[in-house]
Amino acid sequence: MTAPLPQQRLAETLAGEHAAIYAYGALGVRLPAAQAAVARRAEAAHRDRRDALLLRLDSDGGNPPAARPAYALPFAVADAAAARRLAVHVEERTAGLWRAALGVTEGPARQLALTGLTESALWAARWRRYSGQAPSTVVFPGRPAG
Amino acid sequence: MSRHHAAAPGTAPAAARPASALPARGAAAAAPRASSPHATLPPATLPPATLPPAEPLPAGPLRCAALPPAAPARTGAPRATAPRATPRRAVLGAVGLAALAGVGGCGLFRDDPAPPHPLAPLLAETDALVAAYGRTMAAQPALAARLEPVHAAHTAHAAALRAAIGAGAGTPAPDAGAAAPGVAALRRAEQAAQRAAAAACLSADGVRATLLGEIAAARATHLEVLP
Known part of the structure; x- marks a missing residue:
C-alpha cells in the first residue's frame, strides 16, 4: 500500500535530512575552526528537523526511513572551498524537499515544512556568504532551477 | 530568475533526487564526528501575525435600472373590505423582495x-x-549594491503575487514625495512582512502555500543581508 502523499513527501524530506547530517560530518572537518563551529550549528539544526520529522511521521502512523551508514557525496570534499560548496548544495537540496512538502501538507505538518524551508534557506544564504558569493540570497528559496 | 546555482555541475536539482536514492558507500567513508551541541538558532518562523485587515467592501449605490418604481404599487384602488394596513405592507414587502431578488436580472451588487x-x-x-x-x-547610494538583490526579490515576489491574483490585482500606489526609510525601518518592515507571509502560507491552499512559503523564507534571508 502506498502512503498518502503528505507522508511520502515528509519521508523523502526525512531521508534528505539524514543525508544532510551525514554531509555536515564529512564537510565540517575541512573547514577552519570558526566555520566548523558554524557547521556544527547547522548540523544541530538538521538534527532538530530530523527529530521533528520523526515525531510527525510516527504520530501519523507513517514508516519513517532510517538513516543509512553512509551517503555518496556529489563531489569530493578536498578543501574548505569544496566543503562550503557542499554545504550550499546540501541546504539547497533540503530546502527543495521542504518546499515540496508545503503544498501537500496542512496544519502542524505545514508549519514544520515552512520552518524547514526557512531554516535551510537561511543556512544556504550563510554558506553562500562564507563562499564569497554575491548575492547570497535567492528570490524563491527551494524552487528548482529552470 | 536570479536564482543562484551554487551546486557543482552534474548534480541533480534539489527536489528531484531524494538523498536516500543515492547509493550508499562503505561506512568506512564516514569521518569521525565531533558531538554537535544543539546551539540555539534564530527562530526561523516567527509567531504568526495577523494579516492587515482586508479593505471593507465599498458601499456603492445599489442602483438597478430595471427596478420598477415603488409608487404605482401604492396607487392601487383602495380595498374597502380588508384592513388597509396589511395589504399595503404586503405589497411594499413584495416590491422590496423583488428588488432584493434582482428584478429584470439586475444584481444587487452589480455596480x-x-x-x-x-x-x-x-x-x-x-x-x-x-x-x-x-x-x-x-x-x-552607498547601500544600493547591498540592497539591490533584496529590492529585486521583492519586485519578483510582487509579480508572482500579481500573477496568482490574476485580473483585478491592484497597481502599486505612487509614493512620490515619501521619505526614504532608514535601515532600521526597513528591517522592521521586512520582519512584519516575513510574519505576514508565513501566516498567509499556513492558512493558504496547497498551490498558494508553496509560493507564500518561498516568499516567507526569502524574507527571512533578507533580514540577514540588511546591514
Whole structure:
C-alpha cells in the first residue's frame, strides 16, 4: 500500500535530512575552526528537523526511513572551498524537499515544512556568504532551477 | 530568475533526487564526528501575525435600472373590505423582495467591484517594500549594491503575487514625495512582512502555500543581508 502523499513527501524530506547530517560530518572537518563551529550549528539544526520529522511521521502512523551508514557525496570534499560548496548544495537540496512538502501538507505538518524551508534557506544564504558569493540570497528559496 | 546555482555541475536539482536514492558507500567513508551541541538558532518562523485587515467592501449605490418604481404599487384602488394596513405592507414587502431578488436580472451588487482577493493585502505590502527599498537606495547610494538583490526579490515576489491574483490585482500606489526609510525601518518592515507571509502560507491552499512559503523564507534571508 502506498502512503498518502503528505507522508511520502515528509519521508523523502526525512531521508534528505539524514543525508544532510551525514554531509555536515564529512564537510565540517575541512573547514577552519570558526566555520566548523558554524557547521556544527547547522548540523544541530538538521538534527532538530530530523527529530521533528520523526515525531510527525510516527504520530501519523507513517514508516519513517532510517538513516543509512553512509551517503555518496556529489563531489569530493578536498578543501574548505569544496566543503562550503557542499554545504550550499546540501541546504539547497533540503530546502527543495521542504518546499515540496508545503503544498501537500496542512496544519502542524505545514508549519514544520515552512520552518524547514526557512531554516535551510537561511543556512544556504550563510554558506553562500562564507563562499564569497554575491548575492547570497535567492528570490524563491527551494524552487528548482529552470 | 536570479536564482543562484551554487551546486557543482552534474548534480541533480534539489527536489528531484531524494538523498536516500543515492547509493550508499562503505561506512568506512564516514569521518569521525565531533558531538554537535544543539546551539540555539534564530527562530526561523516567527509567531504568526495577523494579516492587515482586508479593505471593507465599498458601499456603492445599489442602483438597478430595471427596478420598477415603488409608487404605482401604492396607487392601487383602495380595498374597502380588508384592513388597509396589511395589504399595503404586503405589497411594499413584495416590491422590496423583488428588488432584493434582482428584478429584470439586475444584481444587487452589480455596480460594485469584486471583494478583495485574499492575497491582496500581501501584494500591497510587497509593493510597499519595493517602493521603500527603492527610496532608501536612491537616498543612500552607498547601500544600493547591498540592497539591490533584496529590492529585486521583492519586485519578483510582487509579480508572482500579481500573477496568482490574476485580473483585478491592484497597481502599486505612487509614493512620490515619501521619505526614504532608514535601515532600521526597513528591517522592521521586512520582519512584519516575513510574519505576514508565513501566516498567509499556513492558512493558504496547497498551490498558494508553496509560493507564500518561498516568499516567507526569502524574507527571512533578507533580514540577514540588511546591514
